[in-house]
Amino acid sequence: MLGTTTELEVEVAKKIQTMIPSAEMVSFSNTGTEATMEAIRTARAFTGRDKILKFEGHYHGHHDYVLFSVESPAAVAGLEHAPSKLPFYPGIPEETAKTVIVSKWNDSTVLERTVKKNANDLAAIIMEPILGSAGVILPDEDYLASAREIADKYDLLLIFDEVLTGFRLAPGGAEEFYGVKPDLSCFAKALGGGAPIAAVTGRRDIIGMIGPGRIGYGGTYNANSMCLAAAKATLTELTRNDDQVFRYMHLMGAKIVKGLRDLLDRNDHEGIVQGLGPMFQLFFTKEHEITGYRQTLTADMEKFRAFRNLMLRRGVYLHPDGMERIMISAVHDEPDVERVLAAAEESLREL
Numbered sequence: 220m221l222g223t224t225t226e227l228e229v230e231v232a233k234k235i236q237t238m239i240p241s242a243e244m245v246s247f248s249n250t251g252t253e254a255t256m257e258a259i260r261t262a263r264a265f266t267g268r269d270k271i272l273k274f275e276g277h278y279h280g281h282h283d284y285v286l287f288s289v290e291s292p293a294a295v296a297g298l299e300h301a302p303s304k305l306p307f308y309p310g311i312p313e314e315t316a317k318t319v320i321v322s323k324w325n326d327s328t329v330l331e332r333t334v335k336k337n338a339n340d341l342a343a344i345i346m347e348p349i350l351g352s353a354g355v356i357l358p359d360e361d362y363l364a365s366a367r368e369i370a371d372k373y374d375l376l377l378i379f380d381e382v383l384t385g386f387r388l389a390p391g392g393a394e395e396f397y398g399v400k401p402d403l404s405c406f407a408k409a410l411g412g413g414a415p416i417a418a419v420t421g422r423r424d425i426i427g428m429i430g431p432g433r434i435g436y437g438g439t440y441n442a443n444s445m446c447l448a449a450a451k452a453t454l455t456e457l458t459r460n461d462d463q464v465f466r467y468m469h470l471m472g473a474k475i476v477k478g479l480r481d482l483l484d485r486n487d488h489e490g491i492v493q494g495l496g497p498m499f500q501l502f503f504t505k506e507h508e509i510t511g512y513r514q515t516l517t518a519d520m521e522k523f524r525a526f527r528n529l530m531l532r533r534g535v536y537l538h539p540d541g542m543e544r545i546m547i548s549a550v551h552d553e554p555d556v557e558r559v560l561a562a563a564e565e566s567l568r569e570l
């Protein structure tokens with residue numbers, strides 16, 4: 220292990236800069252949890268304020284500053300109209316909970332109201348730009364742009380947690396896809412193609428505050444050569460042939476989505492399939508679209524699990540929890556799509 224910067228670290232950071240529009244600087248760590256923790260600390264140091272606004276159902280890892288309002292039981296989410304912080308995970312100090320404000324996502328009126336009320340204390344808004352932790356829920360048109368405007372208006376930072384969307388939706392992640400630049404972003408998962416590596420990227424004036432004697436961000440394994448090599452190989456593959464693989468993943472995703480929709484119709488199951496490109500989810504629901512976390516909770520998760528078990532018997536693995544999502548990768552091809560749809564056809568008939 221080297222405790223100093225290597226050429227490989229600089230090379231991978233530069234490669235990330237060419238892909239992520241807002242990445243003026245890059246700082247590596249090992250997991251998405253570490254990346255969001257560091258982004259939040261950096262935002263607090265930069266603004267001199269302590270509070271963070273996160274959204275219902277958004278997952279940003281397992282550290283104390285963000286483990287609120289994830290997996291809220293239906294009773295809590297459904298009964299309460301005020302944004303809820305519950306459930307309160309055991310072991311998180313109450314004082315820490317006071318630094319977190321939870322808001323409803325995909326509603327810019329609610330966001331502005333909440334920000335306005337807390338503007339003096341808020342350092343940042345953190346969100347998954349596409350909510351991938353409650354099925355897959357897309358931001359309403361202009362929602363991300365509104366969040367950007369609100370953050371600017373009240374002088375706080377906007378952090379995109381692109382741990383799921385980064386290096387998956389587009390070479391520049393959701394920020395490129397939706398054309399909205401956050402101040403800081405967090406990446407992990409697809410960045411290393413399976414190896415544990417993460418990154419915080421963003422504005423030079425903010426990330427430039429990290430360093431000895433300034434914002435603390437140590438870590439034996441941060442920017443270790445083995446994981447950097449994996450990231451370099453992954454990013455090289457992803458950008459080969461003019462980023463062709465992203466178009467391919469979108470195409471394969473769209474085929475599965477369309478196929479599943481047709482199959483739901485043909486087999487008289489009430490349900491929808493929604494998402495974007497390689498990330499999507501099937502919900503057994505009467506709704507025509509799911510636009511928020513609470514709505515996800517009204518979908519029939521027992522039926523999803525039964526469907527998933529039937530799929531598994533036919534050799535197709537879906538996560539058992541319908542609040543997760545279906546994701547395909549660059550190696551899934553036409554025969555895989557056909558296999559998935561053939562399994563879905565039989566499974567939906569049997570369901």
Ligand SMILES: Cc1ncc(COP(=O)(O)O)c(C=O)c1O
Nearest residue numbers: 250251252278279280382383407
């Ligand atoms: C959106 C999002 N942010 C952060 C994390 C945390 O990443 P890790 O599990 O690498 O700590 C995850 C993990 O699933 C995630 O989906």
